[in-house]
Amino acid sequence: MAIDAIIRADHGDPFAFLGLQEGEDGLVLRCMQPGAAAVAVIDPASGEVIADLPRLHPDGLFGGPVGRRQRFDYRLRIEDGNGKSLVRDDPYRFPPILGELDLHLLGEGTHLHLYQRLGAHVMRLDDVPGVSFAVWAPNARRVSVIGDFNGWDGRVHPMRRRGGSGVWEIFIPDLAAGALYKYELTDAKGRLLPAKADPYGFYAEQPPRTASKVFDLGSYGWTDSSWMARRQEASARQAPVSIYEVHLGSWRRKPGEDNRSLTYRELADELGVYVKEMGFTHIELLPIHEHPFTGSWGYQPIGLYAPTSRFGSPDDFRAFVDHMHDLGIGVIIDWVAGHFPTDAHGLRLFDGTHLYEHADPRQGMHKDWNTAIFNFGRNEVANYLYSNALFWLEEYHIDGLRVDAVASMLYLDYSRQPGEWIPNRYGGNENLEAIEFLRRMNEVVYGEQKGAVTIAEESTAWPMVSRPVHLGGLGFGYKWNMGWMHDTLHYMSRDPIHRRYHHDDLTFGLLYAFHENFVLPLSHDEVVHGKGSIFGRMPGDTWQKFANLRAYYAFMFAHPGKKLLFMGQEFGQESEWNIDASLDWHLLAEPAHQGIRRCVADLNRLYRDLPALHQQDCEAQGFAWIDCNDRDNSVISWRRMAVDPDDFVVVVINFTPVVREFYRLGVPRGGWYQEMLNTDSGYYGGSDVGLAGGRVADDIPWHGHPYSLALRLPPLAALILRPERR
Incomplete structure (x- = not known):
């Protein structure tokens, strides 16, 4: 019977039974109101009772004739057992919503x-x-x-x-x-x-x-129209892009208030001022989608359309983004489109079937993370994700999406043994549906949102990740250069006496540096799971550790590619990142850590101010080796050029603790070369060995150039020199 089905909440079409329906002698009205003592139908204008509805079932089903044959507007007056009543509209009198x-x-x-x-x-x-x-x-x-x-x-x-x-x-x-x-x-x-x-x-x-x-x-009323109009320039290949990667819950805490995290609005003020002071152009937030397990850092989201309520409301997060834009800081978020957690209240088995995920665990489960994999080949699932990408860009004015774990999406055999995966229709290991999804997602983002950018965390040699779809690429704006990060950290961890045997770790990246639009990442992944901190990887005594770190950061900022640095590393955080605590801000009371912070701020300033260091980050014409083969001295040198070939800088780095006297370096032009940065400056905590402001080039050919500089190379340090403009 229909009544039993309604009581059991098992009726296939409740709108055909509840609300006003045709009866044998005119219209009848039925409603389900558990806990009600009485229900009456009233006229919405006069409040007069049109009909009292008898109880049809003890569980709260009321219904009966209303004495009319023509449909009409009405409301329900519902009385509880204590004599209280309220008047409501009936949901079952309204038409369909979606077209x-x-x-x-x-x-x-x-x-x-x-x-x-x-x-x-x-x-x-x-x-x-x-x-x-x-x-x-x-x-x-x-x-x-x-x-x-x-x-x-x-x-x-x-x-x-x-x-x-x-x-x-x-x-x-x-x-x-x-x-x-x-x-x-x-x-x-x-x-x-x-x-x-x-x-x-x-x-x-x-x-x-x-x-x-x-x-x-x-x-919400946005105030960032000026930023939105010019944000395309801020993330362009020719622009300086220096990203500060942040986990909002642990950047800074309130120890006097039960060690709580800052709110979105507190972060807007404190983080905004700090990032501006440090000279970063963008921030990148670890996933801010709602997620059940804090220890996942947000990488196992359930609420893809909800900024986490841990730090405030959605409008509080909008205010955070708005304030960043007012300061001229772009906001990128990590976007997790490859997988989702298996919590019962989430997407897995949403309607009792494998709706959002593949049914076969060889396609539908990540064993490493115990998460479900989206079924990218299902139209409605792909639509869910396309819409989500645009949602963040449109409703929250986010400037870019860094897409997490792209490699796990591209390969059917990602982290799987033989027999644990299903080949594609051609017998290969490429996930054709994920490839099509990523291409379409990038087309949608770049087609719908002017100035937005996408960045791939892709750790393999998949070709043309950051090339346009119409040319056969995946369509991302940038790709993380994981190979550069692994090789250079491997080199820097070596004792300087052994570095001559690992010189290729520094130079190998230039063989492929322009195959993609690269971001050089020193990310959160490098300071977790027992890896320690970037500072902790540096060899030698305490002085040498700081010197090595300053030289490494100069190497990064002078190297082709956009930059990304995880929070805390800009001042030499010594301990591994702890999600449950603040960064070790107390370290800034020590001159050496303050020196690292000053050095990074000045590197950001130079990177922004000198076109030679950013205009051709992604173009081979913007880079030329001077000497990449001096492995015996562990010294490397190169030039970075702006679009204007007359605008260039010279970079030379000594990766040993030995002062190199009268080190001759070939340069293409004579004249004065100003010392723009010396990471051994006492201002940064160094020993103040250097050039006392610069050098005049000698009319002595060297390194294939008509002129050369006789330099005094400081120990474990970088020099950035700029010739006087003609």
Whole structure:
């Protein structure tokens, strides 16, 4: 019987039974109100009672004739057992919300702004305020919205199924932003599933609580129009791009307030001032999507559309981004599109089937991380992710997406043994669906959002990662240069007496430096899992460690490629990164650590101010070796050139603790060469060996050049020299 199905929350079409329906002698009205003592139908204008509805079932089903044959507007007056009453609109009197075009575009995977239709949206329908809910669950037998507004009872608000689209929707009147909710689903056999958070939820309870929270996206007034108009210039290949990578929860804490993390708005002030002072052009945030396990650092997100509530509301995060833009700082976020955690309230087995993930564990599970892998070949799943990429760029004015773990997406056999993966249709190990997804994602981002940029964390030799799709590439703007990072850290960890035998670790990267648009990353991955800190990798006594680190940072900033440095490394953090504590800010009371910080700030300044150090970061014409073969002295030297060939700098680095007297270096032009930076300066904590401001080039050919400089190379230090402009 229909009544029994409604009571069991198992009716296939609740909108055909609840609300106003045709009866034998006119219209009847039915509603499910558990806990109500009485329900009456009233006129919304006069408040007069049109009909009292008798109780049809003890569990709270009310219904009966209303004495009319023509449909009409009405409200329900609901009385509890204590004599209190409230008047509400009936969700089952409202028409469908999504249009046929929305459903069609979802089915073909081309609804780029799907987040504007699915999820929970504060709106007015027929001039009645409320919240619309829509969710994709094609294999569910029943879907209900449950929340603090209906006692988390799935019988109260079962949703309308929209044909074969798999979308379920309902408009709940008189509901407002702030309401907590989830979706209650039964699978195809009627079995109750764990309550699910909204895949498109814009806000969530603070973990460990897991409910979604209704949030009105249209409520924030941005002030960053000037930045948005010019942000394309800030991340261009010709621009200086120096990224400060940050984990918001552990950058700085409040030890006097139970060691709590800073809020988004506190971070806007404190982090913004610091990044501006240090000269970084961008910040990159470890994933800020809502995630259940703090120890995952955000890399196992469940709320892809919700900034984590750990630090405040979505508008608080918008204020953070807005303030960064006001300071001229771009904001990049880590974006996790390859996998998701298996927590019961998340996407896995969302409607009782492998909806978002592959069913076969050889395709659908990451053993390393115990996470599920998105089914990129399913239109609706790819659409979920395309829409999410645009969501962050449009609704939060994010300037770039650094896509995490791209290699794990590209290869079917990633971290798998023979027999643990399924070859593609050609017998290869390339994930053709993921490749198509990444290409399309990049086309969407660059086509829809002027000035936004995408960056791939891709650790293999996959070709043309940062080349346009129409040329056969993946379409990313930049790629992390993991090979450069591994090789150079390997070199720097060596005792200087042995470095001559590992000289190629410094120079090998230039063989492929211009095959991609590279970012040189010294990221969070290099200061966790027992690796210690970058400072801790430096050999020698304490003085040598600091000197090595300063020289290494100068090598990085003078090397072709954009720059990325994880928080704390800019002042020589000595301990490994700890997610549960602040950075060791107390170290800045020591002159040597303050010297590292000053050195990085000056490197950022030079990198920004000197076109030769950034204009051709990604162009072979911007680099030329002077001498890459002096392995016996562990000295390397090169030139960096701006687009204007008359504008160049000379870089020479001594990776031994020995002062090199009268070290001759060939240069293409005579005249005065100004000492722009010396990492051995006493200002940075060095020994002040150097050039006393610069050198005049001698008319002595050397290194294939018509002129040369006789230099005094400081120990474990870098010199950056610039000729006088003609």
